[in-house]
Amino acid sequence: MNRLIEYMLPPARNSAAGETDALFAFINITSFILLAGITVAIIYFAWKYRRKSDDDVTPVITHNNKLEITWSVIPLILVMIVFGWGFTGYMNLATAPDDAYEIRVVGKSWLWEFHYENGTTSVNEMNVPVDRPVKLVMSSDDVIHSFFVPDFRVKRDVLPNRYSTLWFEATEVGESIIFCTEYCGTQHSNMDAVVNIMPQVEFDEWLEAGDTVDEDMPADERGEALVSRNGCTACHSADGSSGVGPSFSGLWDSERNFEDGESTTADENYIRESILEPNAKIVEGYDGVMPSYQGVVDDQQIDDIIEYIKTLD
Numbered sequence: 001m002n003r004l005i006e007y008m009l010p011p012a013r014n015s016a017a018g019e020t021d022a023l024f025a026f027i028n029i030t031s032f033i034l035l036a037g038i039t040v041a042i043i044y045f046a047w048k049y050r051r052k053s054d055d056d057v058t059p060v061i062t063h064n065n066k067l068e069i070t071w072s073v074i075p076l077i078l079v080m081i082v083f084g085w086g087f088t089g090y091m092n093l094a095t096a097p098d099d100a101y102e103i104r105v106v107g108k109s110w111l112w113e114f115h116y117e118n119g120t121t122s123v124n125e126m127n128v129p130v131d132r133p134v135k136l137v138m139s140s141d142d143v144i145h146s147f148f149v150p151d152f153r154v155k156r157d158v159l160p161n162r163y164s165t166l167w168f169e170a171t172e173v174g175e176s177i178i179f180c181t182e183y184c185g186t187q188h189s190n191m192d193a194v195v196n197i198m199p200q201v202e203f204d205e206w207l208e209a210g211d212t213v214d215e216d217m218p219a220d221e222r223g224e225a226l227v228s229r230n231g232c233t234a235c236h237s238a239d240g241s242s243g244v245g246p247s248f249s250g251l252w253d254s255e256r257n258f259e260d261g262e263s264t265t266a267d268e269n270y271i272r273e274s275i276l277e278p279n280a281k282i283v284e285g286y287d288g289v290m291p292s293y294q295g296v297v298d299d300q301q302i303d304d305i306i307e308y309i310k311t312l313d
């Protein structure tokens, strides 16, 4: 059975995944046995009771109690097993242990933001300690997204008007993928992120260091790192090619024309405003779909990003 699970599913890295996989395998195996049995019976009966001569007449059979009870009771038992098993698993998945470490998850078109208890924030990269329950409290800034980690066997809708929760306990150090599994617009297919499962000590160190980038790097290099880490590159290219948003290349000091007919020069204030209030000014030919980075990047980081954009002429 383990070979079957390994063949069909990605590695299981959640303490509750074994239960989920076992039930999944049970449903698959019983379904296959029933499919095979029914198919063989159909073929056999079709052959056995075929019309043998021109005056063969179909017998009139009204019902058969034994047969009808059998084909009602066996499926009933199977379905009740699936229900009981599934319900306990669901209850387990729905209630996080009290000592779970809590992470706030915000889905935005089209990135994932993670806020940790000490105020640290990360984008498109969720760090979690191994062998410890982690509870995610999730909401969306715009449309409905869905948070899915195949390795953990957990998936939950992320809604704009209420919180949804989900929990897991990662069982091995490594990297797993997070997908958005609710169609949410143009860049839906690129709305993925990474879970870094790390030893508790490493996780604590990372939390302490926060998301500060290397102070020794030149400002523009720090800016470049921030732009890639915050997922900006999904929509804004650095080589002049047009994406969901305007390219960063040639942006600095250029004349920007907006949808409302206004225009301005791309200076520090314009870039700052575009990061914190992206919909204040929409560049002609684009849709106002960028989420605000208020609370994600601080002033120092905005300065670094501006320095980086200045280098892309």
Ligand code: CUA
Residues within 6 Å of the ligand: 107, 108, 109, 110, 144, 145, 146, 180, 181, 182, 183, 184, 185, 188, 189, 191
């Ligand atoms: Cu977010 Cu699909």
